[in-house]
Amino acid sequence: MSNHLPVPTASHSNLLVCHGCDHLFEDIPCEHGQQLSCTYCGEVLKVSHRNWLMQAAAFTATGVILFVLSLMFPFIDLEAAGQEHSTRILSGVTALLEREQYLLASLVFITIFLMPLVELAGLGYVILSRLLNIKPPGLARVLHLLFVIRPWNMMEIFFIGVLVTTIKLGDIATLIPGVGLFAFAALIVVLIYSHTHLDREALWHWLMWENRFVGREGERLIGCHGCGAQVGESLLDVNDHCPRCHSTVRKRIPDSYQRTLALLIAATVLYLPANLLPIMTTVQLGRESSDTIMSGVVHLFQAGAIGIALVVFVASVIVPIAKIFAIAYLLWAVKRGRKGNPRKQAQLYRVTEFIGRWSMIDVFVVTLLVALVQFGVLANIEPGGAILCFAGVVVLTMLAAETFDPRLIWDAHSD
Ligand SMILES: [Zn+2]
Ligand SMILES: [Zn+2]
Secondary structure, three states, rough: OOOOOOOEEEEEOOOEOOOOOOOOOEOOOOOOEEEEEOOOOOOEEEEEOHHHHHHHHHHHHHHHHHHHHHHHHEEEEEEEEEEEEOOOOHHHHHHHHHHHOOOHHHHHHHHHHHHHHHHHHHHHHHHHHHOOOOOOOOOHHHHHHHHHHOOOOOOHHHHHHHHHHHHHHHHOOOEEHHHHHHHHHHHHHHHHHHHHHHHHHHHHHOOOOEEEEEOOOOOOEEOOOOOOOOOEEEHHHOOOEOOOOOOOOOOOOOOOHHHHHHHHHHHHHHHHHHHHHHOOOEEEEOEEEEOOOHHHHHHHHOOOOHHHHHHHHHHHHHHHHHHHHHHHHHHHHHHOOOOOHHHHHHHHHHHHHHHHHHHHHHHHHHHHHHOOEEEEEEEEEEEEOHHHHHHHHHHHHHHHHOOOOOOOHHHHOOO
């Protein structure tokens, strides 16, 4: 009888596992700026940068300074009817809290403040450790976390929200951008650069050279999403944690189909009130008017801001519905098996994952308008019932995309 537990053997392998489809590739050296992509599903396997450590360190240090500046200085000054009103980056959150919109306030706080802060702190911790060549506790977890939280940092979307708000308020007030806003804009660019220059592979190799853990020779290898290590199937039956980064390694996300479907149904249900209820109410000289998402777009069109109107229309109307249909199609294709082209479906999944966050624009616009337009009887803007439902649609579809395991696409096409 050979019913004993597999003995793990750790070694270094020159292979990369694709997270999108589980195919194995040889890790070949890349030139500066080049990247390796999976030939099956198109997922990026690795990106190469020369001098990445010094560059990432410089960008992160600049990021810390910009973050402090964006907090210290006013974001936007608004002038209307002889009154002046200065806002800071978190004024929108305060305005929402005053109106007991706790869920919405938390969502805005997390996506424009907390996540960038955690990201900067995490980057600093990792880069400093590497520069000093020390391996403090929790380093592996921090490195893993940096990539998990990335989609939830929505600074760039917030910035587009600022532009939309400026145009919306153009005819009733004068808006003066502050130092805080410029620092914020620069921080967006700097954070993207810090991230793209961080060589994840090189960091994991430095933390632990061994990246291949097998129980039996020739067994199927599962890629760890946390660090890219390859873990043998037999080891996962005993302990589902990656020996290198300790994150959970799953052959497939458990109940991926059912959980994605449940999130999708919830998002679809919320989609109706999100579009039918008013997203905000404006009281101007005692006259009250409500706007839905669609009427907001129409007003932008009428104001002549065609470009911005299109951006808001695509982000708020087209993207949520397209995302719901795309995930529904992927679930159907996976359930039916051997339907359609797996490569195209994998591409559709990646696009869906990427564009989903952009629907947050309207949530940020309403938050900003509520914070900015507070002139007592002259003009006031209050959030409407749709805004929470709409934020719900965005978050639920984002979670649905994260819960969907793209490897199911390839399972459906293999015997
Ligand atoms: Zn792949
Ligand atoms: Zn790992």
